[in-house]
Amino acid sequence: MATVQDIGLSAAINILSAIAFLVAFAVLRLQPINDRVYFPKWYLKGIRGSPAHNRAFMSKFINVDLNTYLRFLNWMPAALRMPEPELIEHAGLDSAMFVRIYLLGLKIFFPITVLSFMVLAPVNWTAETVPRIGALRLSSIDKLSISNVPHGSKRFWAHVIMAYVFTFWTFRVLYNEYKSVASKRLQFLASESRRPDQFTVLVRNIPPDPDESVNEHVEHFFCVNHPDHYLTHQVVRNANQLAKLVENKKSLQNWLIYYQNKYEKYPSKRPTTKTGFCSLWGKTVDAINYYAAEIDRLSEEERVERERILSDSTAVVPAAFVSFRSRWGAAVCAQTQQSSNSTIWLTEWAPEPRDVYWNNLAIPYISLSIRRLLMAVALFFLTFFFMIPITFVQSLANMDSIVKVLPFMKPLVKKKLIASFIQGVLPGLALKIFLILLPTILMIMSKIEGFTSHSFLERRSAGKYHLFMLINVFLVSVIAGTALDQLHSFLNQPPSEIPKIIGIAVPRSATFFITYIMVDGWAGVAAEIVRLVPLVIFHLKNTFLVKTEKDREQAMDPGCLQFAISEPRMQLYFLLGLVYSAVTPVLLPFIIVFFAFSYMVYRHQIINVYDQKYESGARFWPDVHRRIIIGLGISQILLMGLLSTKEASQSTPALIALPVLTIWFHFFCKGRFESVFTKFPLQDAMIKDTLEKATDPNFDLKSYLRGAYIHPDFKVTELEQSPEWIEEEDDHSLVPTKRSQKGSKRESAESSIGSSYC
């Protein structure tokens, strides 16, 4: 077991590297040339202009004012200064609530740490350790932990009581936080100005009709079944092919600009390129002409494809965005079942336009169901068996096989230094590459599952990642052995043994996790603030692609909070804190430093850097809450396992109520708050409708909603070309019925529906 000295050394290294990152950040962010890397949010908001205009040439690029360097940590108080309402206004509710998770960590663990050090640390420290045969010399860290308390001691009652106190404190904080986030969400939704998604419902699995097009079918169905509320709708067209063309064209345009820039700099020689793959081989041609021609060709293809999509009725997928006259009407439609066959006419609250994941709108019910089964099985195998292909790759990546496949490497491999480098790095590399790719793999799996909005996809990926971390980081680190070994032993060991095995291992792993927290939590978060990758990419783009201010705007990559990655990582710290709170109090301060530091860093980032791609209104909170409760449950079961091996037969049964209470608390909170995040209550919808009707009675909602839910690649065109096709689409629909509907809405709504549509 590691001694205090070992930990001290590790702490010193990590603190130094964290400070190095912070200094690098402090220096880099003050250079005007990096301004767009470290403050992109303000540029996007239009508040901050390019510093290049109004300064001397030198200071356009480098900050020479030495005073500013002295205050290199002044971003910290600045990050904390903005009050929360302003932060919500500035960065959106999603971001503001995301940094609140770090604050929640502080709220939970600060009092727990204080109590733990006041009560448990003395109890553990002063326990008379019975000298045991073959027992290791306990280091000071172990003297503070539960390992120091002899078997069967009455002192375990202190741990049991503290477990209750910690649990109830966590309940209290979680409940208050859930309540506060829920009310913030409601406030946010209520204060929001008019948005298309408030009036719109996404309808999927529209059944095919032999006599009518999807367009007509949707209109008829909603005219009949929501006669007073239906306003208009937009069918969804399959634009995946078009999206690919647009993507290609964009990349070609980048190359064109690159070569044009090159030509401008060296007008003596026209740049050339090759027509083959990656411009590596093929015929050599004039680059500017080649790319210009290619772009023309793609533009033509794009135009043809666009026309095809608009005219071809098979391009219409059986999904539509249906809009209503009022929020009330939309809320009703989103929450009710339309047809007695619950696999058709599925309605759900429409995601906001930016949030729609267009590719998944057309999946039929049975296919969805099978996809979910397959992905569940795949996730199981990914979690428990991912080491098998990696081990296989590792076995390939040794000297002999390399020499076999690539014989020209032979002389190189013979050199000892290179050989040892390959042997040292390659095996680890496969695992590292896998871990870097993992969030992408999980996201692809979520996409296959068929969810329809980016926010939902992120939440699902986060759930998968959380499971993976729980098993492959937490359990694997506590019990040495791969996840597969564990699965095997879990199947072949009694359920009552498992908490014991892990429970015994938990105090031993404390020092490992302390190191982990410092590396991943402290230094990792400090690295985040430097934004090394965006910095490099920005300068590369800036050098080669930027011609105008607009290009520079596009070269800027503000990035965004990656919920699917950051949240599960953060959950690991909650889990560690809860597990070790009653076992090894000495781990807790490290966690507190992590939460405090991350809170400041991410608050700074969301204020100055990140630009969220969508706004879901803190829709992720129930997931965060649930996962903390899972952590709490795990900590309780492990404590029970640990105590039961300590022959504390009196105090262990006293813990049984804790998991039961935790499960109950979960369901209680779920029933109490979750619907705020999934449904739109009619009362709130009605208040908002009424207010709006009073303040703006003549608003033309229909034209406001027209074109709100169009595939983004159509929208681009809309700006470039005349918006004919939208009009055209309107003409597709039942013009006569619509006209008559407008004229005599009231009568038609009352008249019998059986006799005529609308």
Place this chain on the structure above:
Amino acid sequence: MATVQDIGLSAAINILSAIAFLVAFAVLRLQPINDRVYFPKWYLKGIRGSPAHNRAFMSKFINVDLNTYLRFLNWMPAALRMPEPELIEHAGLDSAMFVRIYLLGLKIFFPITVLSFMVLAPVNWTAETVPRIGALRLSSIDKLSISNVPHGSKRFWAHVIMAYVFTFWTFRVLYNEYKSVASKRLQFLASESRRPDQFTVLVRNIPPDPDESVNEHVEHFFCVNHPDHYLTHQVVRNANQLAKLVENKKSLQNWLIYYQNKYEKYPSKRPTTKTGFCSLWGKTVDAINYYAAEIDRLSEEERVERERILSDSTAVVPAAFVSFRSRWGAAVCAQTQQSSNSTIWLTEWAPEPRDVYWNNLAIPYISLSIRRLLMAVALFFLTFFFMIPITFVQSLANMDSIVKVLPFMKPLVKKKLIASFIQGVLPGLALKIFLILLPTILMIMSKIEGFTSHSFLERRSAGKYHLFMLINVFLVSVIAGTALDQLHSFLNQPPSEIPKIIGIAVPRSATFFITYIMVDGWAGVAAEIVRLVPLVIFHLKNTFLVKTEKDREQAMDPGCLQFAISEPRMQLYFLLGLVYSAVTPVLLPFIIVFFAFSYMVYRHQIINVYDQKYESGARFWPDVHRRIIIGLGISQILLMGLLSTKEASQSTPALIALPVLTIWFHFFCKGRFESVFTKFPLQDAMIKDTLEKATDPNFDLKSYLRGAYIHPDFKVTELEQSPEWIEEEDDHSLVPTKRSQKGSKRESAESSIGSSYC
């Protein structure tokens, strides 16, 4: 292990007793005096008149036509003759679908039995049994079972393939059945004539308002939030005290009639009674006068209580039945969330008036949540620890303690015969009494959980009973040992061991279960048709209480299908059939006989006897479906356990896909059909509304709904007294707004809601 002879003997005994019951039934049902016991349903329908009027004196009581006795089994074809649509019409969808569960059993198990006997029985029979040391001589039953196949044999592939075939066949039948029941339910709901619950929503947890009564608050809330659809509402008053008084009065009235009858028979002597407990002690008084006075006193108390409830605002509980102008409006309100606080203004589809469980309407959310926690814990203890108090009672019920408490029993106990009788019967008696009381205990637990309709309570009790049966009948019979022993061993044995332990025990228990099926299934069902208890009670009542035809009508007890008891018992047979289908084919014919016989018996009973208390529209089907799937999953896991002990290492892993597929099938069916049973689709509501509007445009819905949801004890009065109080309640509400609402509904719906209510 039992031999074929043993089973043959048991079968003979049980078949004889079943035949005895059937003969008793045949004889008893032909006696005119028993007509009201065996054909009460027709009396209630008013189709069958009392046979006493139009016959000779003798044949009033006893059937002397011997011909009718010869055809003593002719009720069987008669029971099967009525086609299903007519049965639904006659007995309701609940009953018709309940007997369909027996038919479902036949549909699943008949082909499985045929296949099993064609494939598995020969495979097992012809397996070359390796003579093992110490092995028991296998009886013929065992030679047909999987026990006969030697370890590591390739023949197990037959069992694996058959397990797949059986699973897919079960999927197919279950899917078709779910589909058919769902469409029957939709048809039933669509064809139903107007019913108050179609327009009504039960609103619970109405928040208190300092300025308004519950009555006003409800009206304002729904006028604002459902302006075009709200029609009227009825508040719920706490009439539990009143219900008790009414109950008491009824019992006293019975006594009064009894003594009046007695006096009429023997006019010479006025009957007397005693005023104390159970008329056993106290002052002797004239019975008729005494009961008449008591009834007067109670009537007065009832009147006072009724007035108190009507005038006292604290008697109004925070729940109401809110009715809407259309089914569409009610469907919308029932399926949506009203307030952003999801613990208030909870709306759900109103149960039909007879189905409402009035006592539970007023429970606040937090209390509900705690009640459910407590009942879950209680159910756990009841299931695993119920033997502890019973063992305690049994230990008290031995000779010595009896003598100690009741010394006068001493000489009696000394007699050997009586002593051995007491020792033989008493210990079993405690368990038997517990098992008889169990459904009642579970029902009380469900009532404590706070569900608001009798149908829901029955479904919840059935769920609890199913769990109890699964653990305390199935598992306890398979593995000898109490549930508590099992819980202990399950906690201390590896999860992979448990299916093995049970798997090995399964073939051994086949003969026990065959006997169980014959006793509980065959003879038990035959006993059901004789209706011994209602027969005795009817004749007692007929002798002492009946004066008029109306009294005789009330003395009749048609009984009803006890879903909470019968369904979980039936599920045990599904479980046995599925578990033994691939293990011991010889058990299957016994199950088929059970299902076929029960189907006939219960079809006869629902046609001629049972009178359902409520109609839920086969709302229970998802539970039935789920439990059969649970049985299927258990059978697959046990087969895996069994095969893994048979060293069939090649074939066992091939079974792993089965439980995964089963879980997927469950979710697929749930998504596909369950909403039919829980929600009312808007399309169907709209069709029904439109039809009704066309056929009956001037129907006064408001007066139709007035008084539909009144506590039944108020309803009694309504008939007796003038219905003033209903009018009065209407006056409580906002008369001016209502009037204006009626006059200018259309304008008010359009006008801004903020400015005025409605």
